[in-house]
Amino acid sequence: MPKAQLFITCLGDQFYTSTLQNMTRILERLGVDLAFPPGQTCCGQPLFNNGFEEKTRPVAWNFLQAFGQSEASIVGPSGSCVSMVKHHYPSLFKPGTAEHNLAVDIASRTFEFTEYLVNILKVTDVGAVYPHKVTYHASCHYLREMGLKTEARSLLNRVKELELIPLQEEETCCGFGGAFTVTFPEVSRSMMENKVRDILASGADTVVMCEPGCLMNIAGGLHKAGSKIRALHIIDLLANMDSTSPDVGA
Amino acid sequence: MTETPTYIGFEEYSEHVPAGIPPAVQQATNRFISGRAARVAELPQWEELRHIGSDIRLHTIENMDVYLSRLEEKVVAAGGNVHWAETAEAANQIVLQIAREHHVKTAVKSKSMATEETGLNHALEQEGIQAIETDLGEYIIQLAGTGPSHIIVPAVHLKKEDVAEIFSEKLDLDAPSDPVELARIAREVLREKFLNAEMGISGGNFLIAETGTLVLVTNEGNGRMVSTMPDVHVAVVGIDKVIPDWESLTVFLKLLARSATGQKLSTYTQFITGPRREEGEFGPKEFHLVLLDNGRSKVLKDPVGREVFKCIRCGACANVCPVYKNVGGFAYGWFISGPIGAILSPQMLGTRTARELPYASTLCGACADVCPVKIPIPTILRHLRRRVAEGDEFATATLPTLPRLSAGFASIALAKNWIYRLGTLFLPTIMSIFRRGNWIANAPYPLSRWTRGRPLPAFTAGFRSWWRKAHSREDQDSTR
Numbered sequence: 001m002p003k004a005q006l007f008i009t010c011l012g013d014q015f016y017t018s019t020l021q022n023m024t025r026i027l028e029r030l031g032v033d034l035a036f037p038p039g040q041t042c043c044g045q046p047l048f049n050n051g052f053e054e055k056t057r058p059v060a061w062n063f064l065q066a067f068g069q070s071e072a073s074i075v076g077p078s079g080s081c082v083s084m085v086k087h088h089y090p091s092l093f094k095p096g097t098a099e100h101n102l103a104v105d106i107a108s109r110t111f112e113f114t115e116y117l118v119n120i121l122k123v124t125d126v127g128a129v130y131p132h133k134v135t136y137h138a139s140c141h142y143l144r145e146m147g148l149k150t151e152a153r154s155l156l157n158r159v160k161e162l163e164l165i166p167l168q169e170e171e172t173c174c175g176f177g178g179a180f181t182v183t184f185p186e187v188s189r190s191m192m193e194n195k196v197r198d199i200l201a202s203g204a205d206t207v208v209m210c211e212p213g214c215l216m217n218i219a220g221g222l223h224k225a226g227s228k229i230r231a232l233h234i235i236d237l238l239a240n241m242d243s244t245s246p247d248v249g250a
Numbered sequence: 251m252t253e254t255p256t257y258i259g260f261e262e263y264s265e266h267v268p269a270g271i272p273p274a275v276q277q278a279t280n281r282f283i284s285g286r287a288a289r290v291a292e293l294p295q296w297e298e299l300r301h302i303g304s305d306i307r308l309h310t311i312e313n314m315d316v317y318l319s320r321l322e323e324k325v326v327a328a329g330g331n332v333h334w335a336e337t338a339e340a341a342n343q344i345v346l347q348i349a350r351e352h353h354v355k356t357a358v359k360s361k362s363m364a365t366e367e368t369g370l371n372h373a374l375e376q377e378g379i380q381a382i383e384t385d386l387g388e389y390i391i392q393l394a395g396t397g398p399s400h401i402i403v404p405a406v407h408l409k410k411e412d413v414a415e416i417f418s419e420k421l422d423l424d425a426p427s428d429p430v431e432l433a434r435i436a437r438e439v440l441r442e443k444f445l446n447a448e449m450g451i452s453g454g455n456f457l458i459a460e461t462g463t464l465v466l467v468t469n470e471g472n473g474r475m476v477s478t479m480p481d482v483h484v485a486v487v488g489i490d491k492v493i494p495d496w497e498s499l500t501v502f503l504k505l506l507a508r509s510a511t512g513q514k515l516s517t518y519t520q521f522i523t524g525p526r527r528e529e530g531e532f533g534p535k536e537f538h539l540v541l542l543d544n545g546r547s548k549v550l551k552d553p554v555g556r557e558v559f560k561c562i563r564c565g566a567c568a569n570v571c572p573v574y575k576n577v578g579g580f581a582y583g584w585f586i587s588g589p590i591g592a593i594l595s596p597q598m599l600g601t602r603t604a605r606e607l608p609y610a611s612t613l614c615g616a617c618a619d620v621c622p623v624k625i626p627i628p629t630i631l632r633h634l635r636r637r638v639a640e641g642d643e644f645a646t647a648t649l650p651t652l653p654r655l656s657a658g659f660a661s662i663a664l665a666k667n668w669i670y671r672l673g674t675l676f677l678p679t680i681m682s683i684f685r686r687g688n689w690i691a692n693a694p695y696p697l698s699r700w701t702r703g704r705p706l707p708a709f710t711a712g713f714r715s716w717w718r719k720a721h722s723r724e725d726q727d728s729t730r
Contacts, residue, residue, distance in 0.1 A: 008713055010664075010670075012713070013674060013711060013713060013714070014674065014677065014709050014710070014711050015707045015708075015709060015710060016707075016710070017710040017711065017712035017713045017716065018710075020713040021713065021716060024717070024720075034721075036714075036717050036721065038667075038671075038714065039667045040667070041663075041664045041665075041667050041670040041671075042664045042670070044664060046660070047657055047660060047661060047664075048632075049613060049632060049635070050609070050635055050639060050653075050657065051608075051632070051634075051635030051636040051637070051638055051639030051640060051649070052636075052639050052640060052657045052661065053636050053640060054640055055640075055657050055658060055660070055661035056661070058661060058662075058665035059661060059664040059665045061665065062664065062665045062666075062667055066667070140612065140613070140614035140615055140616075141613075141615075144614070144615035144616075144618075144619065145615065171616070172572050172614075172616070173572045173612045173614035173616065175572065175612065176612065177611070177612025177613060177614070178612075179609075180609070180611075180612045181699070181700050181703070182696050182697070182699040182700055183261065183609055184260070184261055184264050184573075184609075184610065185699040185700070185702050185703055186264050186265050186267070186703075187264045187573055187576055187577055187610075188612075188703060189702065189703030189704070190267075190272065190576040191572050191573070191576055191612075192703060192704060194572070194576070216706070216707055217704065219707065220689075220703075220704030220705045220706065220707070221703070221704045223689060223704070223705055224703075224704045224705060
């Protein structure tokens with residue numbers, strides 16, 4: 001029986017309760033023995049990406065302690081947060097130290113949700129049904145730092161009654177960028193508005209993505225534009241075991 | 251026109267981007283991106299070429315002194331003159347001195363980012379020497395009185411109607427907004443300048459150390475006229491443009507035009523080795539190469555940051571950058587814009603003047619994907635953010651106190667999980683004051699900067715208690 005620890009990410013923790021519940025249900029349904037280390041906080045990426053390397057270290061150490069208790073894999077609903085753990089944690093600690101060894105060990109067994117499903121559990125059909133026109137936004141860190149180019153699509157392709165339609169500039173950043181949204185609010189806004197414009201033009205009734213950050217941004221933008229298009233984390237889409245409306249992350 | 255800035259206020263500019271700029275920039279850059287994609291798809295060995303290009307540039311950066319002295323030796327052997335300019339001011343003085351010696355009244359210029367960097371036009375004008383830009387885009391922005399807003403398409407922010415307006419006003423004629431007609435007008439005005447200029451000034455795309463050859467890559471043919479018609483040709487080139495040999499050049503020529511404009515090769519590729527020889531050749535009587543340092547040697551000491559000098563100035567990073575495409579080039583405050591500007595300016599001007607620029611990115615990584623020489627732009631952005639936020643061996647921190655204190659507080663709250671968890675308990679209650687349904691339309695500062703653009707989802711923070719109820723046994727297992 002595969003074992004995994006849930007890495008809920010701080011954005012998931014604060015904003016996406018039902019997405020995390022759905023992640024739990026999907027993984028349990030697939031027979032994963034789940035644990036939730038309550039000592040986890042935030043991966044520290046907001047600090048790290050803003051140049052505060054020194055100040056990231058204790059935050060990363062908290063993460064390593066929280067997840068280092070168990071040998072199990074670590075699964076999170078965000079390519080960006082997982083990339084932080086996977087690609088940047090080892091650089092925070094001096095090679096040869098116990099901290100560095102733990103960081104390297106944890107990095108090697110931390111996975112993004114769709115990556116874990118498709119590449120580790122080897123599952124693409126989770127038994128979901130979603131009779132809608134769906135378009136897909138490729139999140140930047142998920143796509144480029146994690147290199148996850150096909151995983152989300154192979155899951156979506158197996159969802160019954162789902163029609164996947166293309167999105168113009170699918171791989172263009174939505175303008176989230178963490179602190180970027182408050183550092184340069186107008187740039188972030190116009191990037192988001194371009195993304196919303198493309199989503200509106202796609203003809204889809206649902207836009208799906210694998211990143212809570214992008215989801216906050218795009219869902220908010222669609223709401224502000226008065227659009228009925230639903231923005232969903234892929235987890236919430238995959239959680240639809242029947243044709244009823246999903247419980248959107250709130 | 252560009253002057254060395256003392257502070258680059260990216261955020262301030264970004265709050266008031268002229269409405270016409272993003273659409274004009276997006277239209278042009280989208281065309282370049284699709285052209286690039288088509289040309290790249292034709293070359294199955296593209297990734298290998300990028301890899302080789304990157305390796306050659308790294309090797310050159312690590313051995314720059316060797317290649318520069320070889321270059322000097324070969325240029326001199328070919329009958330040219332080499333001048334070393336440690337600063338922008340020194341470079342301008344060298345050009346002025348050459349101009350004085352030849353009683354130059356008019357100088358024609360082909361596109362040169364190095365002279366935009368030094369502000370040469372301004373220096374020449376102060377001495378009463380007329381400097382005329384002859385690249386169409388450069389000519390337009392010279393008339394408009396601004397600097398370039400893109401590395402290779404300096405007037406990318408202007409529509410044809412804007413250009414017609416500028417021509418009509420500055421040239422005192424009635425210019426139609428027809429690109430062909432506008433080009434004809436410029437050609438007519440410039441042809442006369444070419445014939446009368448005593449000096450031609452160019453930049454340089456590459457300097458081949460092996461033979462002391464200056465390589466100019468252009469599309470309009472003006473570079474050819476600038477470097478052959480006047481009696482004196484002065485090339486002002488950054489020291490980072492040196493490459494080892496002709497074999498390396500073949501790699502960069504394959505990478506450059508494809509990445510820049512989606513061409514296989516630019517219309518003109520010129521190789522200039524010294525001045526004209528005696529036997530009735532074309533070309534200038536004198537050739538001067540001004541090698542510009544202007545802080546580059548200092549940047550070369552930083553093993554992470556110096557990879558910026560791998561740049562071959564194709565502009566592809568700007569073309570794909572969603573930030574650049576929504577603010578335009580002027581936001582970057584100096585001659586070089588887009589992601590490459592965001593990593594070059596803070597190193598050349600320092601992180602006091604350009605501290606905002608490393609943050610002018612969502613770290614989306616699209617730039618690194620297209621860079622023909624694989625500059626790790628997001629890595630260098632983070633490296634420079636660290637210099638700004640915490641300071642490093644090259645500079646002390648320059649970030650204001652408030653964000654530094656906030657980061658210090660965040661670090662403690664996120665590292666001590668009981669503080670974080672306490673916050674998680676209270677945040678939904680506190681934020682519920684601002685909540686309307688599932689959304690927070692107006693949040694307090696600093697989140698007000700988020701809600702300016704779109705609402706914030708309501709804080710729910712319900713997973714931990716749900717998990718405890720549903721999985722009480724597992725929870726105990728995983729608690730320390």
